[in-house]
Amino acid sequence: MIIKCFLKITTCFMSIVLAVAMIVSVCFGISGYKMYKEAVQNIPISEMVKSIQDDENFVEYDELPEIYIDAVISVEDKRFFEHNGVDYLAICRALWNDIRAFSFVEGGSTITQQIMKNEYFTQEKRLERKVAEVFAAWDLEKECSKEEIFELYVNTICFGSGYYGIYDAAQGYYGKTPMELTDYEAIMLAGLPNAPSAYSIDVNPQLAKQRMKQVLESMVDYEVISEEKANEIFLSE
Numbered sequence: 001m002i003i004k005c006f007l008k009i010t011t012c013f014m015s016i017v018l019a020v021a022m023i024v025s026v027c028f029g030i031s032g033y034k035m036y037k038e039a040v041q042n043i044p045i046s047e048m049v050k051s052i053q054d055d056e057n058f059v060e061y062d063e064l065p066e067i068y069i070d071a072v073i074s075v076e077d078k079r080f081f082e083h084n085g086v087d088y089l090a091i092c093r094a095l096w097n098d099i100r101a102f103s104f105v106e107g108g109s110t111i112t113q114q115i116m117k118n119e120y121f122t123q124e125k126r127l128e129r130k131v132a133e134v135f136a137a138w139d140l141e142k143e144c145s146k147e148e149i150f151e152l153y154v155n156t157i158c159f160g161s162g163y164y165g166i167y168d169a170a171q172g173y174y175g176k177t178p179m180e181l182t183d184y185e186a187i188m189l190a191g192l193p194n195a196p197s198a199y200s201i202d203v204n205p206q207l208a209k210q211r212m213k214q215v216l217e218s219m220v221d222y223e224v225i226s227e228e229k230a231n232e233i234f235l236s237e
Contacts, residue, residue, distance in 0.1 A: 031128040031131070032127070032128040032129065032130065032131020032132040032133075032134075032135070033131065033132070033135060035121070035128055035129065035131075035132035036131070036132035036133075036135040036136050037135075039120040039121065039132065039136065040120070040136065040139065043120070045136075045139055045140055045143050046143060048119055048120075049140075049143065049144060049148070049152065052152055052155055052156060053151075053152075055155065055165075057165065057167040057168065058151070058155055058165075058167075059151070059154065059155055059165070059166050059167050059178050060151060061147040061148075061150055061151050063177075063178060063179055064154065064166070064178055064179070065178065065179060065181055065183075065186045067183050067186050067187065067225075068166075068178065068181065068186035068187070068189065068190055069150065070219060070222075070224040070225070071186065071187045071190035071191075071215050071218075071219055072111075072150075072153075072154065072190045073111075073222075074215065074218040074219040074221070074222040074224060075190060075191065075194070075214070075215045075218045075219075076111055076114075076193075076194075077110045077111040078218075078222055079110075080110065080111055080146065080150070081146055083110060084138065084141050085110060085112040085113065085134075085137035085138050085140060085141035086110060086112075086113065086134050086137055086138070087110050109133070110137065111149065111150065111153045112137040112140055112141055112149055113133045113134065113136075113137045114153065114157075115137075115140065115149065115152050115153050115156065116133050116136035116137050116140060117129075117133050118156060118157070119156070120132075120136055121133060121136075154166040155167070157193040158193060158196040159172075159173075159189060159192045159193060159196055159200075160192050160196035160197060160199060160200030160201070160202070160203065161173075161196075161200045161201070161202045161203065166178050166189065169189050169192070170185075170189065173185075173188075173189070173201050173202075182236070182237075183233045183236070184212075184233055184234075184236045184237045185237075187212055187215050187216060187219075187233060188201065188208060188209075188212045190215050191208070191211040191212050191214065191215040192208065192211070194211065195211075199211045212234070213234060216230040216233065216234055217230070
C-alpha cells in the first residue's frame with residue numbers, strides 16, 4: 001500500500017515537473033524567436049556576411065592550411081559538415097552536464113551558432129538567447145555553404161592579444177600568412193579562440209601549449225592525424 005502511494009506521488013510529481021518544463025520551454029522559445037527576428041530584421045544575414053567578406057584581409061577557405069581546418073573542426077565542432085547548423089547530440093550532452101552541475105557549464109554550440117552569437121547576440125548565458133541563436137544558425141546554413149560559414153568563423157573570432165581573424169593572428173604571432181603557417185603554428189592558433197585572453201601566446205605561452213596538446217588529442221580522436229604525428233608536431237618547436 002505504501003509503495004503504491006509512493007509511486008502515485010512520484011508519478012504526479014514527475015507529471016507536474018514535465019508540465020512546468022514544457023510551459024517554460026514554450027515561453028523561452030517564443031521569447032527567443034522574437035529576439036532572433038528582431039536581430040535579423042535590423043541587420044539581414046546577407047548584409048552581415050558581405051560586411052565580413054569585404055574586409056581587405058579576409059581569408060578564403062582555399063587559403064587555409066588543411067591541418068588548420070581539421071584542427072578547428074576537431075576541437076570546436078566535430079559534426080560541422082553533417083549538421084544543419086545545430087548539433088542536437090552536442091546539445092543533449094551539454095544539457096545533461098548543465099543539469100548535473102546545476103549551472104551553464106557547457107553550451108553545445110556549433111561553429112554556425114557561434115558566428116551568430118558573436119555577430120548578433122550578447123555572450124550572456126540566457127535560454128532565450130540560446131533559442132535565438134538556433135533560429136539564426138538555421139538561417140545562416142540556408143544562406144551560405146559550409147566552406148563559407150567556416151570562412152566567416154575564422155575571419156571574425158578572437159585569438160587573444162587584440163587579434164581578430166586568422167589573418168591578423170598569423171601575422172601578429174608569426175609574421176606569416178595563414179597558408180605559410182607550419183603544422184605546429186596552425187594547430188596552436190586553432191586552440192586559442194576557446195579562451196583567447198588566457199591562451200594568448202604573448203601572455204601565457206605554457207598555457208597555450210597545453211591547449212595545443214588538447215587540440216592534438218581531439219584530432220587523434222577525430223582520426224585526422226595519428227598519435228605518432230601528433231607527438232611529432234607537439235615536439236617540433
